Amino acid sequence: MNLHQINSLDFEEILLQKFHLEPSKKSGNSLFYISPFRPNEKTASFHVSRLNPYDLFFDHGNGLGGKIADFFIHYLNTNPKGVCEYFNQNFSSFHQQNHLAVEKKKEAKDYEIIEIKFIASFPLIEYLNSRKISVELARKYCREIHYKMKGRTYYAVGFPTEFGYEVRNKYVKICLNGKGLSWFKKEKEKLKLFESWSDFLSYLTLFPQDENQFDFLVLNSISLLRKKLNEIKIYDQIHCYFDRDKAGRNAFRFLKNNSINEIIDKSNLYENFNDLNDYLVNENKKMFNLEV
Numbered sequence: 001m002n003l004h005q006i007n008s009l010d011f012e013e014i015l016l017q018k019f020h021l022e023p024s025k026k027s028g029n030s031l032f033y034i035s036p037f038r039p040n041e042k043t044a045s046f047h048v049s050r051l052n053p054y055d056l057f058f059d060h061g062n063g064l065g066g067k068i069a070d071f072f073i074h075y076l077n078t079n080p081k082g083v084c085e086y087f088n089q090n091f092s093s094f095h096q097q098n099h100l101a102v103e104k105k106k107e108a109k110d111y112e113i114i115e116i117k118f119i120a121s122f123p124l125i126e127y128l129n130s131r132k133i134s135v136e137l138a139r140k141y142c143r144e145i146h147y148k149m150k151g152r153t154y155y156a157v158g159f160p161t162e163f164g165y166e167v168r169n170k171y172v173k174i175c176l177n178g179k180g181l182s183w184f185k186k187e188k189e190k191l192k193l194f195e196s197w198s199d200f201l202s203y204l205t206l207f208p209q210d211e212n213q214f215d216f217l218v219l220n221s222i223s224l225l226r227k228k229l230n231e232i233k234i235y236d237q238i239h240c241y242f243d244r245d246k247a248g249r250n251a252f253r254f255l256k257n258n259s260i261n262e263i264i265d266k267s268n269l270y271e272n273f274n275d276l277n278d279y280l281v282n283e284n285k286k287m288f289n290l291e292v
Helices: 003-007 011-019 068-076 080-090 099-108 122-130 135-141 197-206 226-232 246-257 276-287
Strands: 025-027 030-033 046-050 055-059 064-066 111-117 143-149 152-160 165-168 173-176 182-184 190-194 215-218 237-241 262-265
Touching: 003 068, 003 080, 011 030, 011 046, 011 055, 011 068, 055 068, 055 111, 064 068, 064 111, 068 080, 122 135, 122 152, 135 152, 135 197, 143 165, 165 197, 190 197, 197 215, 197 276, 237 246, 246 262
Parallel strands: 190 215, 190 237, 237 262
Antiparallel strands: 025 030, 030 046, 046 055, 055 064, 111 143, 143 152, 152 165, 165 173, 182 215
16 A cells, blocks of 8 residues: 555544544544543544545644554654555555545535645744744644645645634635634633634743643634533633624623633733734733733
């Protein structure tokens, strides 16, 4: 088998046969597993996206992502040649791919993710710098996504969600595979709740000491708050960093009126600005003197 054939296989079937893993959760084209890298973890952090033409993975615990071959490069601690040798020796039953499933994936999307890698392109680093977001942090939580849409190839910063990626660069603001949440759980009693990934990374850029002191949830769309209300009721205290606009104020009131938790509005940190990133870009030096 060559790399193209390996990447065209069914990742769900591989995880079942090789690792005896079944999805802990299925949602649309997304599958969530206990990570093969951390079989003793309690919360499923290994995400498989059924995107055309290949299944892609992203492991939230170690920041690795890519196609099936990329997974086995890391899992076996080998190179592409070693992966091909491994499959030819152990996975002869996978030589016949389900062509109907592949065609279904192709028909479902008008885009194709070509490559997922660490952020290295200078224009993307410039974009992050323009938003005053730490490039080191962005490399930890985001990936450089290369994708094809309507016959043209693009690349952007990709922030992983439960379904796919929020994709951003200087010119693009889209999501691939549908809107979804981004959880970063540390099993803490307090949750910091953000409307967008840029606000989340802006916060950690300014307050890196808090990274392991709270759970973090990025909604990626304020409309998802109502759908996930029960999931965030488990926290004793919730700090909200919503936009200072009508939608943000309404979301805070909704959460306040429908929760027994202690709900704290933290938008006073960026008073006179629309959101936390806007504040960071324009007043970041003053931010270090604020209490969080």
